[in-house]
Structures are given as structure tokens and as C-alpha cells.
Amino acid sequence: MSVPEQTYETATSRLEEIIRRLDSGEAELRETLALCKEGRGLVEFCAAELDAVGQGLEELRLDELVARLEAGAGRPGDAP
Amino acid sequence: MTEQAARPDGIEGSTLPGPFPVGAYAKKLQEELRKRARLQLVGEAWNVKRSKARVYFELRDGDGALPCAMWNDAWERGRIPEGAFVDGAQVVVAGGPDYYPGSRTSSPGFSFDVSALRIAGEGDLLAQVDRLRRKLDAEGLLEPQRRLPRAALPRTIGVVTGESGKARDDVLAGLARRGWEGRLVWAFAPVQDRHAAGAITRALQDLAAVAPDGAAGTQMGTGGGVEVIVVARGGGSLADLLAFCDETLCRTVALLPVPVIASVGHHTDRTLIDDVAAVACSTPTHAAEAAVPLHCAEARVAVGRSAQRLADHGRRAVLARARHLAQLSRAPAQAVAKQRARLHQLMREMRASARRRGLAETERELRAAAAGLERRAAVARGANVAARRAKLDALGSALTAHDPERIVARGYAVVDDGAGGVLTTAAQARAAGSVRLFFADADVRARIEDP
Numbered sequence: 001m002s003v004p005e006q007t008y009e010t011a012t013s014r015l016e017e018i019i020r021r022l023d024s025g026e027a028e029l030r031e032t033l034a035l036c037k038e039g040r041g042l043v044e045f046c047a048a049e050l051d052a053v054g055q056g057l058e059e060l061r062l063d064e065l066v067a068r069l070e071a072g073a074g075r076p077g078d079a080p
Numbered sequence: 081m082t083e084q085a086a087r088p089d090g091i092e093g094s095t096l097p098g099p100f101p102v103g104a105y106a107k108k109l110q111e112e113l114r115k116r117a118r119l120q121l122v123g124e125a126w127n128v129k130r131s132k133a134r135v136y137f138e139l140r141d142g143d144g145a146l147p148c149a150m151w152n153d154a155w156e157r158g159r160i161p162e163g164a165f166v167d168g169a170q171v172v173v174a175g176g177p178d179y180y181p182g183s184r185t186s187s188p189g190f191s192f193d194v195s196a197l198r199i200a201g202e203g204d205l206l207a208q209v210d211r212l213r214r215k216l217d218a219e220g221l222l223e224p225q226r227r228l229p230r231a232a233l234p235r236t237i238g239v240v241t242g243e244s245g246k247a248r249d250d251v252l253a254g255l256a257r258r259g260w261e262g263r264l265v266w267a268f269a270p271v272q273d274r275h276a277a278g279a280i281t282r283a284l285q286d287l288a289a290v291a292p293d294g295a296a297g298t299q300m301g302t303g304g305g306v307e308v309i310v311v312a313r314g315g316g317s318l319a320d321l322l323a324f325c326d327e328t329l330c331r332t333v334a335l336l337p338v339p340v341i342a343s344v345g346h347h348t349d350r351t352l353i354d355d356v357a358a359v360a361c362s363t364p365t366h367a368a369e370a371a372v373p374l375h376c377a378e379a380r381v382a383v384g385r386s387a388q389r390l391a392d393h394g395r396r397a398v399l400a401r402a403r404h405l406a407q408l409s410r411a412p413a414q415a416v417a418k419q420r421a422r423l424h425q426l427m428r429e430m431r432a433s434a435r436r437r438g439l440a441e442t443e444r445e446l447r448a449a450a451a452g453l454e455r456r457a458a459v460a461r462g463a464n465v466a467a468r469r470a471k472l473d474a475l476g477s478a479l480t481a482h483d484p485e486r487i488v489a490r491g492y493a494v495v496d497d498g499a500g501g502v503l504t505t506a507a508q509a510r511a512a513g514s515v516r517l518f519f520a521d522a523d524v525r526a527r528i529e530d531p
Binding site for chain 2: 007008009012015016018019022023027028029030032033035036039040042043046047049050052053054055056057058059060061062063065066069
């Protein structure tokens, strides 16, 4: 099993958890600062995810993709 | 042991002839039944069983049923396709009634003797679909798609649909409603007839193949692949929609590692792909919305709100502590003021005492001592209490305007005695001996070398 990668869902649910903890007022200074830092990272991740689907629709055709892939497979050493 | 000797009298009072031996009667019954007209019957085959010599089944419909038997050689002449003759199959049989008279050691039985059998072609489409559904269900294939995790915010969506259908516009409308503007991979396939099934199956496999982190996805330049697939088609007759009941297609969907959202036909049509897909929707628009569970514009607002709340929390946390520090800083100044008042009182008392004794020298010494005490008091309360307080107040207001962590990052550090008690003076630090310094990244322990 690979390390579970961050998704929008995991990021937002962790963010909610952090805000709940901060709202509780139980976190001392160092934890508060650490949570704020982690939360800022999550906010940036979520914003980037939203940006990725907010830059205008990109439409591709499967038949063209497949043709391109098959052409690419024909040229050895062309792998990225 | 003759039959004559064994035959008893009849039932007293009965006018019916006999008694006759049963075996003779059974044989007569067989002859009579075999004289009946041979004909063709139609119905569903159930309880199919095979023996070495014959195939047994029951032919049923809503009004009745008949036990049937077919010799194996007749069965083989029929060339029935493998797997077609299963429980529930619609069949036409030719033959006539027969009776097996049995014997002393074997049971008798009535059956319809089938000399020829044909699977009833297209037959009842709904029944066919139902049978396939039960079969897939029995194999557990209605579940795997529903267990697949679905991304709240897929970056790439695959759509299998007809190139010229209305479904295409409906999918776009659904995505627009979600405010989603990611990457769309169109897999156009015929969605009309039975030949469509193969094309749709290939499209699904190709879409899933450009998905995972493999070379295909990378060459696509996406970094990730298709995260969810929408299969959309408008309404039509069941015969038209039969492509979406194709066994191979449905098995492909069931085992596809990418979730499939199906919207085939109108909501009254129930095609098999609806049962094996992760989600079945009534319209292509709904299917598109189901593919992107998140409303992007609302999500942006929510993320902005979270960012604001984090900033507020950070600021409040540092502000509260800055106020506390400012309060603590006032405490030593108040102590010094008290000491100074006491000092002046002592001086007055000493002066009075000196006057009483008339010793000017003593007074001078005392003055010197008092001056020394004043100096030490000044040292004790710090170089400049007022200036320090002003600085703390400035710090407090600076903190309200800045991100908390950057303040610490700029070079400030919070000092405590290692157990949570904040230290604010050199004297406290000296008394504590060892302290903890909180920097932006972590804390360090330090020892006070000043005696």
C-alpha cells in the first residue's frame, strides 16, 4: 500500500478538525501556532485544487489521446 | 403366485368395473396419452436437471406448468447454445404427453416428451435483462463500483456518449451548474444499437487506462488521469437501450477501477448498467453533477472562511499572551515603587535619629547609602520601565496587525521556566536557572550563566 495521498476531502476534514480544536480554546500557544501553520498549508492546497478546476474547461477527445499514445509508443526512448 | 389368485373382490356397493391389475392399466394409460396430438408449447424452463439419458425441466407460465423430459440425442440435435438454457429461459418445445408406467421397483411419472426445443430468440427482453441482473448479483458484481471512493473534486472527467446527442449538452450544463471547469475527456461512441456495446466497452477501458499514474497518464500531460466516468444517453425503447444491458459491457463496468456514473434512458427505464455502476442518475445533467459532488463556488467561499478563521485564531492567541506579558511587566515596577516608599520612610527615620544624635557625619553616610539604594532600585526595575512598557504596548499593537508566527520568526522569543510559567525579568530567569526559549520553529532549553 502506498502512502494515502492528500485529497480535497481529507484536507477539508483536517481543516475542520483544526478549527474545532482552535475554537475549543484548549490549545496552548505553541500548538495554536502549529495548527495555524498546518491549516494555512491545507487552505493553500484546497485553493490550488479549486484553481485547477476553475481555469476554464479543457476538452479532449479520447480517440485523439489514444492515437497520440499509440504514436508515442512507436517511438522508443521518447518517454518523459 | 398367479395374478388370478391374488385378485381380490371389488369394493362392496361400488358400480365401477374392476379391480384390474395396475400395471396393465398404467400401460393402457401410456398408450392413450401417446395417441394425443403432438404439438408445440411455449413457456419458461425451470428446474433444469440432467441425467445420463435425459434432460428434465418444468415448462411454466402464469397459468400452469408441465413436467418435461427430453432424450439426450434429441437435445444434442437441437444445438442449444451453451448457457442459453438456464432457469427462466423462454423456450418453445415440440412433443406430446407421455406416461412412464413404472414397475414394482421404479416410480411411475407423467411428463411431456420433448422431441425438439428452441430458445425463444429475443423473447421477453425484460425477462432476459432480469435474468442477467440476477446472475451478476449472484456473482457479487453489483457491489464493487459502489465501494469505489469518489473524489469530491475530480480534475479529469471522462464522458462516454453519442457525439451528436442532446446528452452531450446536458453533461456540459450539469458541470457548469457545479462551477466546474477542469479537464473533460470525451469518448464518443455509438449508443444506438447492439453493436454499440463493444464500442462503449472499449471506450470505458481506454478511459480507465489513461487514468492511473502509469505512462499513459503521464504522456497525457495530466499527471493524473480520469477520476470518474459519466456514461450518458437519452431515452429510447428498451431494444434501443439493450446495448447498456450487454453482459460484457456490464461486467467491464463492474470491475472498472474508476467509478462510473450512469444515466441511460429516462428514469422509467432500468438498464443493467444502472445496477453495476457506482451511481445511477435519471438525467445526464444529474450525472454530471454527481460526478462533481462539490459546488466549486461554494467551496471557494468555504475555504476563504476557513483561512479567515485561522488568521483570527492566530492573532487572538498571540494578543492574549501579549496582554498577559504586559501585565506581568507592570508587577516588578509596582514592587519597586513599594520598596522606594519604604526606603524614603527609612531615610526619614534615620535623619530624625541623626538629628537627635546631632551627628552630621552619620547623615552623610546615610545619604550615600540612600543614593546607593536608589541606584540599585533603578537597576532592579530595569533601565527604563516606562520605555519598556511603551515597547510592549507597541508590540501588542504590532501583533494585532501581523501574523503571529512572523513576529516570533522576526527574532522575538517567549521565555518560560520549563513548566509553563512565563519569565519576564532577568531576576526571574536567574532564579529559574534553566529556561525554555520558544522560537518560531521549535523551543530550546537554555541555562542562565549570570550568577
